[in-house]
Amino acid sequence: MSGFVARPSRLPTAVRLGLRDLRGGLRGFGTFIACIALGVAAIAGVGSFAHGLVDGLAREGRVILGADASFQVLHRELPDAIVAALAERGTVATMATTRAMARTPAVGDAAKSSLVEIKAVDPGLYPLVGTLESEPAASTRDALAPRNGRAGVLVEPALLVRLGVAVGDEVILGDLPVRIAGVIRSEPDRLAGGLGFGPRLLLSLDTFRQTGLIQPGSLIRWMYQLDLGSSQATDAELRRVIADIRGRFPDAGFEIRTRMNASPQLTTQIERFSQFLTLVGLTALLVGGVGVANAVASLVDRKRDDIATLKALGATGGMVFAATLTQVGLLALVGTAIGLAVGAALPSAVVAAFGSAIPIPVATSVQPGELATAAAYGLLVALAFALWPLGRAHDVPVSALFRDTVDGERRWPRPRYLALVAATLAVLVTLSVVTSFNPRLAMGFMAGAAGIFVALRLVAAGIMALAARMPRSRRTSLRLAVANLHRPGALTPSVVLSLGLGLTLLAVIALVDASFRRQIEDALPERAPSFFFVDIVNSDAPRFDAFIAENAPGADLNRVPMLRGRFVRLGGRPVEEIRASDDIAWALRGDRGITYAATVPRNSRVTSGDWWPADYDGPPLVSFDERMGRGFGLKLGDEVTVNVLGRNITARIANFRHIQWDNLGINFIVVFSPNTFRGAPHAHLATLTYRQPASAETEIALLQQVAAAFPAVTTVRVKDALEAVGQLATQIATGIRGASVVTLVAAILVLAGALAAGHRARVYDAVILKTLGAPRAMLIRTYATEYALLGTVTALFGLASGCVTAWVVATQVMNIPFAFAPLQALGIIVLAIVLTVGFGLVGTWRALGEKPAPVLRNM
Template sequence: MAATSSRAEAARPGGLGLRARSSLALRFALRELRGGIRGFGVFLACLALGVAAIAGVGSFSRALTDGLSREGTTLLGGDAAFSLVQREATPDELALITAGGRVSTVATLRAMARAGSGDTLNATLVEAKAVDGTYPMVGAMALEPAQPIDRALAPADGMFGAVADPALVERLGLKIGDAFALGEAKLVLRGLIEREPDALSTGIGFGPRLMVSLDALRASQLLQPGSLVRWHYRVQMSDPSALTSFVDNVQKGAPQAGFEARTRDAAAPRLENNVRRFTEYLTLVGLTALLVGGVGVANAVKSHLDAKRGVIATFKSLGAPGGTVFTIYLVEVGLIAAIGIAIGLVVGSALPFAVNAAFGHLLPIAIVPSLQPAALVLAVAYGALIALAFALWPLGLSHDVPVSALFRDEVEAGGRRPRRIYAVMTVLAIAALAILAVLASEERRIAIYYLIAAASVLVTLRLVGFGIMALARRLPRPRLTEARLALANIHRPAALTPTIVLSLGLGLTLLVTLSLIDRSLTRELTSRLPEQAPSFFFLDIQNTETDRFAAFLKQQAPTGAVEIVPMLRGRLITLGDRPAESITPPPEFAWVLSSDRGITYADAVPEGSSLVEGEWWPAGYAGPPLVSFEKEIADAFGLKIGDSVTVNVLGRPITARIANLRQVEWERLAINFVMVFSPNTFRGAPHTSLATLALPGGGDAAVERVVSRAAARDFPAVTAVRVKEALTQIGEIVANLLMAIRGASLVTLVASVLVLAGALAAGQHHRVYDAVILKTLGATRARLVLAYALEYAALGLVTAAVAVGAGTIAAYVVVTQVMKVGFAWSAGAALGAAAVALVLTVGFGLIGTWRALGQKPARILRNL
């Protein structure tokens, strides 16, 4: 009676205020939840999965960036660092730097290390690092066997000490105490590097680390005019609080020096940028999983309301208005969503601790996992908005449906739409979700593109589902009874076709996209290499040795193609009338301003380039300096013919006017540069040359080893880079990255599988009803199983076809427009998607069908 009185009170217009009405809705929602949350398993799993992904990724990323900030001084090797390329700091420049505090000098370069002699000579590319006696000022160097770094590098018996990465020892076949050479310097291996505190600040190299003293580097004769050596001056501040003013004073005191300055607050900017980008991607993956899960939310809510027809009918028959019914079930769904979000938060919060415990020893820095309120709040907001956006529409359907229609739905289902207010509320929830995604993203342009793409795919898949139903409705009826039944099930009222296509299609689309990107990158790095790429790059060829080195290459590889061009390094200071530091470039072109660039000069258009605007300067040009700029980069920075650019080369600012724009075929790996100057610009400037050797047919490994050994023997100061080895390393990095991305993207596929399973489970009561009626009319279990298998197989194949098409388009855009490489389609990706779709749809479908076929007819027939 009390419950009846409450319902009657709720039914009277104005009988209850908002607070009382909310209290009543909460009481009824809690009363219904006492019976359990059966049917909401997929709802909870999808929300928990997506929230956990977003919370975990955000928390771990924050812990990693906090670690970078905390260890900034150690990673940088000091509070501040000033870098120069191709030259050392002058006494005046060094005086400005040493005014800040204690200074450590480090030089880095690529070079060739050699062991053995004659036919047993072995040479390999190394990332050499020369340090002074104060290294490391911050952090600790760990060696095996344990010893101080200055003792390990000290000279003894006419040989300099050296320590090396274990990979170098393996390549040269060395052991502790063995002798080898770097340039003209004789070295003895004293230890293996176990930990290098500032390794991250120098980035990823193409060879193993070799560490020597500055005296050993000078003895190597590698420090020639124009040699590609980077000099780093690390400063441990006497007054750390004066860091900003100190850096400004150095920059203002030596404006022409061309220093690349970094501070402890940005010790590894490239790594931090990569962490941010990867975090951005993984957050979008988590959001994608939530979007897919949103379909499961809608299915679960609809299924729950279908199961509650009798309860809703009772509410309405006692006079409860539609708004009260809506509020009761909105509160109930909200409580269940809160449970799912809470589970996701717990898992996401624990993820950084679990990753650190399992893989902390593999991370480049030590991290201190902790709860990150901002990441957790963002995950909660995403989860709540997803649940709200996908639940409002099915919840709104119960508002205006008469009691008779609710009862009649047991045998008759029709399409309905909620009243306008619920449609508006749904739109507002979706808009809030989109705004949150954009505002929470550091790359808002990418977030906007993602939202457009996600909306397009969701709408497309939904339309495809309805299109399949419309097509099935118009197809001629097959003569085979099982096929006719399967076709009818595809377009029947309340068919699962749109849900299956939507839930499974998004996950498969993502997998196809990643597979095709992987295929395209692999093809770009391997199959196209023999046709276009040179076999070797040779660096640091002195001008006096250029002719002799060219003759050497012709002797070693008479059929090879040799190209030699002059090379310098320069840092862009101004573009047009704008200082480089005031320019915010597009993300894909940020590398142009991030450090110094290789530059050259030429009388003619370089091979692999084509002139698209302007005119090339005549041979022997002697006027004001001119420069040719790569067109795509010029467009990105708003440069045009006639604009001027200033480049700092060897401490001198060089200003040149843009005479023409070139289109460069970077994928050929030929010698090419962003900027090519007129030859008179660098007349008399010290520099080295860069050479390539392209062997016929892409070269032979044995021939390449002979050329590499001979070059190391006759030209110890020249650095040889085997292109295949370099591309293999790049390929391994790309492969590992794609594997990590693909693994993370499985979250979306798992969500898709959960939603698919939930959708098929939600439709089980229709299957039970059909199976009982058909069995009563004489259908056998085998014929029903075959009919349902044909239905699910058809839906799986169509979903796979849609996923392959959408994934191909997405991969093509990413590969050709973002990565700027050739697109390669893979039949394996298409067949794999089809196999996954068939296994999932047919497997889950037949599991549910088998249960439906086992139901007793009496329970169903009794209610007809």
């Protein structure tokens, strides 16, 4: 026992002083701990949940993909030799996916049609992995088998609603009537297929071949699912199989997915979205850092008599600094521990509450790496914001400590403390960049946050300078309110810093959201086509043109040939070696639409180089989008190799084009000279744009007519697609707004803490003024005016900086016009005023209730 008691005596004196000082409890540090805990919980929770999603995708990759590996090609089926080679390695199941129109057999006005996402499978093998659940329950073979001369199909419930049909009814797919045998309740490999624009329709491969939808050039993705025969097959074994197939068939042109990357785009989007939410959490933590600085400054102020006594007894400034830093460090550890506990529990809580609505498997295990990152963020922010107020107290003499509340003198910390602040901030920035999915975004965020902090401090200084130079008002309450803005110990810097960054983030989110919605709802529909028509076969193209001219005489049809190809080499470099920015790197992944043309396409203009003659018949030439060409490091004369229909085709860049992407017209990154694909089977893509706005009834009627006359043509109504995109955008925006609430809560906590820290000064003010005869109503008007002025100016700055940031994000990142939203802007201003005045008056009311006598006796 004596050893245990003696142990603290061996601690450094400064540490023992700091620990002893904490015996009095944590009063006054609630905001400090809450701010750190909130920011750490946000970062740890978002990181853990996102990591759980990625781990869940990796763990369930075999089920999500439906096999160990998938070999995918467009337009064509793989040769028998390749299929046989795959069969040597395990079980091979063939699937095909495409979009088509399903319609009811009724004629006339009663006919209905709907876009569907078709999946054709081998009923005896599908699914290779996982379980297909349907209602009524049946095996895949039984559900898709013919009954009474009609093949069975399984559909998602949404199709029943769209077509007004039920299980057992018939629908027409292409040229073939089929029977709805049941409803899909769970499709094991649904996620691997990506985002769909229509309900799923599942049928057998034999039935699919009978529909007439398979035409030369039709946009059909053929997939060959390979099951190695055991879920225990190692990743190394799978990689050897992939390498062997690639080596034996180097020019096959297939895209390969494995259980290790069952849905790479989904994984990428999860990582990007989680990074954004992590930056939101970091914003909350930085806002909380202001609360840390306020709390530490308040601690130094409250302990000034103790510090003076220690210095009078011989304590050095370094010892005082170390003792106080010990307290701050322990408090930061407490806040961080609370945040880590909440963040670690968040994935399990989300799964428990919303697990049935999350289509992605989530691994709810503790994520040590994410928790360590969040802890590092919390401790670094606490240290960075605490060092400055702690450092200022180091060299202040005893007499100056006692005068501090009178003259309000401010000194910069010693150079070594400034160096410590700079080093801590550098480590914080480095951590943000190293752990970021997009280092440029992280650097931009940290630079923007630093700029806003500096600007907010300048705004506070400007308010104080302006208030000091304003003419004295005859109204007592206004004169006192203006004086409070610039007097020694004024709340102006704390309040402006507390609210400014949080309001800036809210303004950015609100205005970017408004710009995106304006782009979708207002600008695009006026100029966008009404329909996209896909898979118009060559032989039907003239008849299709005549049909549209007869049934939609007040509309313009733009029809172009379309193939699908995958970039293989650009400028002599394999695409795998090209490092491009995120906004254009998508063009290098998977298959892209390509076309050929004799003249410059609509919505394009040549910016460099020359277009080929209409009768050009030399070596293949290609026109490239100038922005992407610049991003890929291409120049005129470079060669571009694409794989089309299993063949590598190389063409020389003849020119670069500027493409107008924002009108939803037909645009292609690359356009080839017509002789490049002479004789190649392909289909056509077309858009239909009404010269005068057409009613919904007119558009739907045309959709039904096209579906009946051209069963193999897929018709996409643009307004329906925009509505689907808008719904997705709404869900994303709702999630982002929800996450931004964390920052607002942090701002409110810091604001409340800043106002609470000034409570003692408010008590003295109230007592003196009441003693001099000031009525309570006048004091309330004084403080309300002061807080309203602070809230208004802070809101205006937050709105201005938010507008600038939102403009950059909208125009430079999202490439859409910026739209100012006056209602959202007014809401931000009102919110700032309400918060500032509300919290301020709550504290003021308590101050006004203090009895004068006890306060005067202790002054």
